[in-house]
Amino acid sequence: MLMDPERLDRLMNIAQSSLLPLAKGALLYTIPLAVITFLIGLVIALFTALARLSSIKGLQWTARAYVSAIRGTPLLVQLFIIFYGLPTVGITIDPLPAAIIGFSLNVGAYASEIIRAAILSIPKGQWEAAYSLGMDDVQTLRRIILPQAARVSVPPLSNTFISLVKDTSLASLILVSEMFRKAQEIAATNYEFLLLYTEAALIYWVICFFLSMIQGNVENRLSRYVVR
Amino acid sequence: MLVVEKLRKTFGNHEVLKGVHLTVKKGEVVVIIGPSGSGKTTLLRCLNVLEMPDEGTVTIDGKQLQFANKPSKKEITNFRRLTGMVFQAYNLFPHMTALENVMEGPMTVKRLNKHEAKEKAEQLLAKVGLKDHMHMYPFQLSGGQQQRVGIARALAMEPKVLLFDEPTSALDPELVGDVLKVMKDLANEGMTMVVVTHEMRFAREVANEVIFFDEGMIIERGHPEQLFTHPKHDRTRQFLKRIQ
Numbered sequence: 001m002l003m004d005p006e007r008l009d010r011l012m013n014i015a016q017s018s019l020l021p022l023a024k025g026a027l028l029y030t031i032p033l034a035v036i037t038f039l040i041g042l043v044i045a046l047f048t049a050l051a052r053l054s055s056i057k058g059l060q061w062t063a064r065a066y067v068s069a070i071r072g073t074p075l076l077v078q079l080f081i082i083f084y085g086l087p088t089v090g091i092t093i094d095p096l097p098a099a100i101i102g103f104s105l106n107v108g109a110y111a112s113e114i115i116r117a118a119i120l121s122i123p124k125g126q127w128e129a130a131y132s133l134g135m136d137d138v139q140t141l142r143r144i145i146l147p148q149a150a151r152v153s154v155p156p157l158s159n160t161f162i163s164l165v166k167d168t169s170l171a172s173l174i175l176v177s178e179m180f181r182k183a184q185e186i187a188a189t190n191y192e193f194l195l196l197y198t199e200a201a202l203i204y205w206v207i208c209f210f211l212s213m214i215q216g217n218v219e220n221r222l223s224r225y226v227v228r
Numbered sequence: 229m230l231v232v233e234k235l236r237k238t239f240g241n242h243e244v245l246k247g248v249h250l251t252v253k254k255g256e257v258v259v260i261i262g263p264s265g266s267g268k269t270t271l272l273r274c275l276n277v278l279e280m281p282d283e284g285t286v287t288i289d290g291k292q293l294q295f296a297n298k299p300s301k302k303e304i305t306n307f308r309r310l311t312g313m314v315f316q317a318y319n320l321f322p323h324m325t326a327l328e329n330v331m332e333g334p335m336t337v338k339r340l341n342k343h344e345a346k347e348k349a350e351q352l353l354a355k356v357g358l359k360d361h362m363h364m365y366p367f368q369l370s371g372g373q374q375q376r377v378g379i380a381r382a383l384a385m386e387p388k389v390l391l392f393d394e395p396t397s398a399l400d401p402e403l404v405g406d407v408l409k410v411m412k413d414l415a416n417e418g419m420t421m422v423v424v425t426h427e428m429r430f431a432r433e434v435a436n437e438v439i440f441f442d443e444g445m446i447i448e449r450g451h452p453e454q455l456f457t458h459p460k461h462d463r464t465r466q467f468l469k470r471i472q
Binding site for chain 1: 276278301302305306308309311312313315317319320321322323324332333336337365366367381382385
């Protein structure tokens with residue numbers, strides 16, 4: 001017999017009593033961490049993309065080096081360097097800020113490539129039309145190019161965001177008490193690893209499911225001006 | 229109004245403009261014709277610096293750009309405000325309605341407030357016959373309608389000279405008439421226009437001067453009647469024969 005009634009009872013109890021702490025971990029850490037770092041990451045990404053597209057060699061080169069370093073190293077290693085490594089040179093950062101810095105830099109690098117590609121996908125005629133009205137580069141970007149690039153970049157950026165939500169579980173390893181760390185802590189007391197980790201997995205799935213729905217809405221809203 | 233002197237432009241080692249001189253008086257309509265690859269579109273695009281000439285000057289309404297001493301971005305941007313351009317592929321902003329397309333320049337560049345910009349844009353769209361299409365997006369409009377929005381958008385900046393780059397070449401034949409009519413009306417109102425086109429009837433009826441352009445040079449220029457019926461140069465004659 002795989003499961004006698006008593007054990008089933010115990011599992012149900014644990015599942016129920018762990019739901020609140022896990023939900024708390026998700027609502028207080030996982031989701032805010034993902035949202036905040038995504039927003040910071042987008043700002044970094046925009047400036048990185050513009051730096052790479054600029055004609056100033058120094059800027060181009062800096063942006064390239066940043067993207068290459070972030071994409072060429074594991075996220076977990078980046079987090080460890082920030083949280084466990086930097087204190088040895090006298091820079092001590094608390095777990096949550098360390099996670100925010102690490103994830104933001106990571107998202108910034110990946111999203112910059114998306115934004116760069118989106119900007120490049122807008123036809124040259126759009127720049128020329130804006131220039132011919134007397135707009136400068138900044139006005140053209142802000143009013144004409146970026147609004148169109150935004151539409152193009154929603155699907156790939158959603159991908160990045162969904163990955164980020166799941167990657168926040170790595171913050172458990174630098175002591176942020178986000179959802180997965182909560183699951184580990186509870187499992188350590190009752191040894192129900194399969195149950196707790198599956199529960200955490202389901203919560204991630206639910207969050208990502210809703211994010212996909214939001215993505216659909218945003219896409220529809222930004223696509224009102226294209227033929228469908 | 230518009231004076232072009234010694235304009236040169238090279239792409240790689242191909243000299244596209246070989247020292248072009250051109251004068252357009254206020255209120256004049258100059259039509260440039262010529263075979264494809266002759267450099268006529270490049271010439272037009274040099275007038276508002278969408279292409280950067282290597283040498284020469286362009287003077288519009290007394291303001292001059294000298295290309296040999298590399299004008300700054302700011303100088304170029306300011307200079308562009310003297311001209312308006314209508315593109316072969318319309319190049320409307322797809323994320324804005326017709327009205328918003330026309331309001332964009334005045335609001336962003338001239339800092340007009342929304343109310344003023346809207347009033348003006350509505351007038352211009354009515355003028356090009358699109359009063360009922362103001363709130364449509366470009367993809368909901370026909371090519372001819374889009375091009376008329378393009379003209380209204382250029383007019384909204386109150387340019388001294390309006391440049392047309394083959395404005396009807398991408399249009400279905402039955403839509404060409406509406407666009408040409410708008411252009412004709414503008415000419416009659418005294419707008420200074422430089423038009424690159426293959427529409428010989430328009431050239432005949434509207435132009436004060438027709439320029440035949442080939443291999444980066446002005447081969448022949450003259451009153452349309454004279455240039456079309458008694459071309460002086462062989463190349464002009466051959467070109468006219470081919471397109472008729």
